[in-house]
Amino acid sequence: MSARDEIFASIRRSLNVGPVDAPRRDAVVARLAQAPVGIIPRRGHGDAAERLATFKAEAERVQATVAEVATAADVPAEIARYLRENNLPATIRFGDDPRLADMPWAETALEVARGPSEGDDLNAVAAAFAGVAETGTLALVSGADNPTTLNFLPDNHFVVLFADDLVADLESVFARLREKYGPGALPRTVNFITGPSRSADIEQTLLLGAHGPRRLHVVVARGLS
Amino acid sequence: MSVAATTPRFKANVHEALHDLRLQGALPHARNFIGRRADAAARLPEFDALRDSARAIKDHTLAHLDLYLEAYEKKVVEAGGHVHYARDSDEAVAVILGICKARDAKVVTKGKSMISEEIGLNAALEREGINAVETDLGEYVIQLRGEAPSHIIAPAIHVSRDDIEADFRRAHRDLAPDRDLSQPEQLLGEARAILRDRFLSADIGLTGANFLVAETGTSIIVTNEGNGDLTQILPKVHVVLASLEKITPTLNDVAQILRVLARSATGQDMSVYTTLSTGPRRPGDPDGPEEYHVVLLDNGRSATLGGPFAEMLRCIRCGACMNHCPVYHAVGGHAYGWVYPGPMGAVLTPLLIGVAEGGNLPNASTFCGRCEAVCPMRIPLPKLMRIWREREFARGLTSPFARAAIRLWAFFASRPTLYGLAVEPAMRLLARIGRRRGRFAWLPFAGGWTRGRDFPAPQGATFQSRWRAKSGATR
Ligand code: SF4
Numbered sequence: 001m002s003a004r005d006e007i008f009a010s011i012r013r014s015l016n017v018g019p020v021d022a023p024r025r026d027a028v029v030a031r032l033a034q035a036p037v038g039i040i041p042r043r044g045h046g047d048a049a050e051r052l053a054t055f056k057a058e059a060e061r062v063q064a065t066v067a068e069v070a071t072a073a074d075v076p077a078e079i080a081r082y083l084r085e086n087n088l089p090a091t092i093r094f095g096d097d098p099r100l101a102d103m104p105w106a107e108t109a110l111e112v113a114r115g116p117s118e119g120d121d122l123n124a125v126a127a128a129f130a131g132v133a134e135t136g137t138l139a140l141v142s143g144a145d146n147p148t149t150l151n152f153l154p155d156n157h158f159v160v161l162f163a164d165d166l167v168a169d170l171e172s173v174f175a176r177l178r179e180k181y182g183p184g185a186l187p188r189t190v191n192f193i194t195g196p197s198r199s200a201d202i203e204q205t206l207l208l209g210a211h212g213p214r215r216l217h218v219v220v221a222r223g224l225s
Numbered sequence: 226m227s228v229a230a231t232t233p234r235f236k237a238n239v240h241e242a243l244h245d246l247r248l249q250g251a252l253p254h255a256r257n258f259i260g261r262r263a264d265a266a267a268r269l270p271e272f273d274a275l276r277d278s279a280r281a282i283k284d285h286t287l288a289h290l291d292l293y294l295e296a297y298e299k300k301v302v303e304a305g306g307h308v309h310y311a312r313d314s315d316e317a318v319a320v321i322l323g324i325c326k327a328r329d330a331k332v333v334t335k336g337k338s339m340i341s342e343e344i345g346l347n348a349a350l351e352r353e354g355i356n357a358v359e360t361d362l363g364e365y366v367i368q369l370r371g372e373a374p375s376h377i378i379a380p381a382i383h384v385s386r387d388d389i390e391a392d393f394r395r396a397h398r399d400l401a402p403d404r405d406l407s408q409p410e411q412l413l414g415e416a417r418a419i420l421r422d423r424f425l426s427a428d429i430g431l432t433g434a435n436f437l438v439a440e441t442g443t444s445i446i447v448t449n450e451g452n453g454d455l456t457q458i459l460p461k462v463h464v465v466l467a468s469l470e471k472i473t474p475t476l477n478d479v480a481q482i483l484r485v486l487a488r489s490a491t492g493q494d495m496s497v498y499t500t501l502s503t504g505p506r507r508p509g510d511p512d513g514p515e516e517y518h519v520v521l522l523d524n525g526r527s528a529t530l531g532g533p534f535a536e537m538l539r540c541i542r543c544g545a546c547m548n549h550c551p552v553y554h555a556v557g558g559h560a561y562g563w564v565y566p567g568p569m570g571a572v573l574t575p576l577l578i579g580v581a582e583g584g585n586l587p588n589a590s591t592f593c594g595r596c597e598a599v600c601p602m603r604i605p606l607p608k609l610m611r612i613w614r615e616r617e618f619a620r621g622l623t624s625p626f627a628r629a630a631i632r633l634w635a636f637f638a639s640r641p642t643l644y645g646l647a648v649e650p651a652m653r654l655l656a657r658i659g660r661r662r663g664r665f666a667w668l669p670f671a672g673g674w675t676r677g678r679d680f681p682a683p684q685g686a687t688f689q690s691r692w693r694a695k696s697g698a699t700r
Contacts, residue, residue: 002310003310003311003312003316004310006312007310007312007469007521007523007527008291008294008295010523010527010528011290011291011294011469011527011530012291014527014528014529014530014531014532015288015290015291015530015531016531017291019291024289024292025292027289028289028292028293028296028474031285031474031475032296032439032440032474032475035440035474035475035476035477035478036475036477037477038275038278038282038477038478038480038481039271039274039275039278039481040271041269041270041271041275041484042270042271043269058494062493062494062497095511115511116511116512119421119424119425134494135494135495137495137499142506142507142510142512142513143507143509143510144509144510144511147510147511147512148454148458148512148513149458149459149512151454152451152454152455152458153455169480170476170480170483171477171480174476174477174480177476184300184440184441184442185304185441185503186304186441186443186501186503187503187507188502188503188504188505188506188507188510188513189458189500189501189502189503189513190500190501191454191498191499191500191501192495192498192499192500192501193497193498194493194494194495194496194497194498194499195497196497197449197450197451197497197498198449198450198497199362199363199413199449199450200379200449200491201361201362201363201366201379201380201381202362202381202386202389202409202412202413203251203254203385203386203409204254204257204379204382205409207409207410207413209413209417210362210413210417210449210450210451210452211360211417211420211421211424211450211451211452211455212450212451212454212455212497212498213451
């Protein structure tokens with residue numbers, strides 16, 4: 001018997017069930033199709049303004065910084081300001097996301113590079129698929145628009161979050177993913193990111209920037225244009 | 226081929242651990258977790274309800290594991306990934322070596338994986354001339370030291386900063402010998418720079434999984450450093466090594482368990498990176514692995530389902546039980562002698578390596594019950610340890626003296642009148658002898674107990690006699 005068959009046989013022997021057992025199968029098919037929502041903490045809920053306030057407070061608790069701008073057109077200036085004030089080089093890299101590509105980068109002094117990171121970039125910006133108020137978490141999806149390497153290799157990670165994409169909880173992000181990619185399908189990588197990279201492996205001392213970004217700056221754009 | 230256990234020498238290990246001053250200096254760090262967990266739990270009013278929800282999800286999944294496993298496998302294949310099954314450690318190692326050889330891999334980077342410790346993967350890779358590089362900072366440190374993890378989420382918790390500095394100076398010989406490494410930031414910076422090169426040059430990246438999602442065929446890792454992500458997005462091949470019980474029905478079910486996982490582990494509301502990986506990179510993706518493999522390990526888990534230890538399969542490896550365990554605090558993780566320490570290790574080890582090897586561990590408990598009180602999955606760890614002890618007794622593995630003593634006690638304990646007749650005069654006698662000092666430094670047959678502490682002298686009357694007197698008076 002193959003390892004696979006033997007493992008399935010062993011599970012069924014232990015559970016004392018046969019391979020065809022309609023009620024069990026129905027229960028599994030139903031759960032997978034319906035994906036019931038369990039207990040949702042109240043913390044993330046409220047109207048758009050309350051959600052934004054919660055998102056901000058939670059993200060800042062985990063050492064991210066959050067800035068708000070009126071429209072997408074104001075994003076490059078905010079990133080340029082952040083880099084200048086933190087004495088960081090005036091460079092930025094991003095993927096093919098039209099929401100980023102259409103921003104007025106030329107109006108800033110930033111030197112712009114495009115495409116995935118090879119590991120020698122200091123700064124990168126990505127547009128979030130969604131934000132989660134409950135825990136100040138960002139959801140990013142892989143693809144040419146926002147290459148996953150940009151989320152981990154650069155030292156300083158900027159994420160643009162459009163206010164309409166800020167939802168209450170993880171379950172709402174999953175619902176949006178099902179809507180966009182179809183039921184039971186996902187892009188290669190979905191990154192939920194809550195604050196900058198950290199480690200406490202040296203005597204339980206909290207240190208930022210373990211392998212991923214040392215800084216995470218979220219720019220919330222209230223409108224697209 | 227799994228790592229050799231020193232568990233049969235548990236008593237000697239404990240003795241060494243208690244006299245190891247360096248270890249005793251580092252162990253208090255484990256207590257930091259207690260306050261952090263309590264704060265995180267207090268900040269979320271729904272925390273206990275979420276624990277019940279998480280437990281119900283796992284119980285449902287385990288009762289339907291064959292069917293969810295089928296659904297999961299189908300989805301992985303649909304997304305272009307491969308699923309491999311391994312009955313035991315040797316098979317899992319063989320599958321991984323096969324993937325490495327097909328790619329002619331020289332360097333394998335690794336995210337933190339307890340299953341890889343369980344199957345002894347690093348040694349097996351090194352034997353084949355493949356360089357296995359641990360990339361989690363704590364795992365990297367203990368790999369340099371040639372040690373095993375002493376904690377399931379903080380593997381180097383037993384190592385002091387000074388020791389890490391010495392290890393780095395010994396291992397990183399290309400760097401200036403007079404460089405300053407006095408600050409933890411400098412140690413982290415050095416490890417980051419060295420591991421960056423390894424990430425970029427690795428042929429294969431191997432991670433564990435916190436969840437395998439049947440709804441989508443997704444593997445999920447939960448980390449703070451970002452090493453698990455660099456491990457899986459840079460090399461051409463991503464291998465996921467996980468045990469069967471990581472299967473979870475849906476993404477919404479994952480969300481329930483995530484809410485108790487990080488809070489119970491480190492006291493964070495969410496870990497920094499929760500990463501969902503489904504298959505290899507898609508057409509048009511500029512980065513990500515070209516191949517995606519999942520190696521599913523059984524190692525006795527399927528046989529555990531439906532039996533007295535089935536509840537242990539709910540474990541999500543958060544570490545809360547060891548963080549709150551007085552025995553773990555006293556001796557650290559290495560004394561347990563195999564991969565999994567603390568209360569969860571005491572229950573799991575005999576299941577995975579057998580009672581003959583691991584049967585010592587369920588005795589390493591004061592039955593204080595703190596582990597069960599904090600376990601997010603509400604696993605009745607003391608009860609499960611007690612079942613092991615009963616089995617050890619039934620199989621005659623307990624010493625003849627202990628067996629006789631327990632029999633004698635059982636004889637009296639099940640005959641209350643006789644018990645009272647025997648115990649009351651004895652207590653009066655002990656009280657008289659101990660009146661002056663109020664305690665005993667030595668008692669016959671209790672040398673093991675009195676060697677480390679005094680025994681308080683009884684006050685004279687037993688509980689039973691006082692109860693009789695009290696209820697007589699109130700009646
Ligand atoms: S037994 Fe419970 S507390 Fe211990 S690691 Fe497992 S889930 Fe966490």
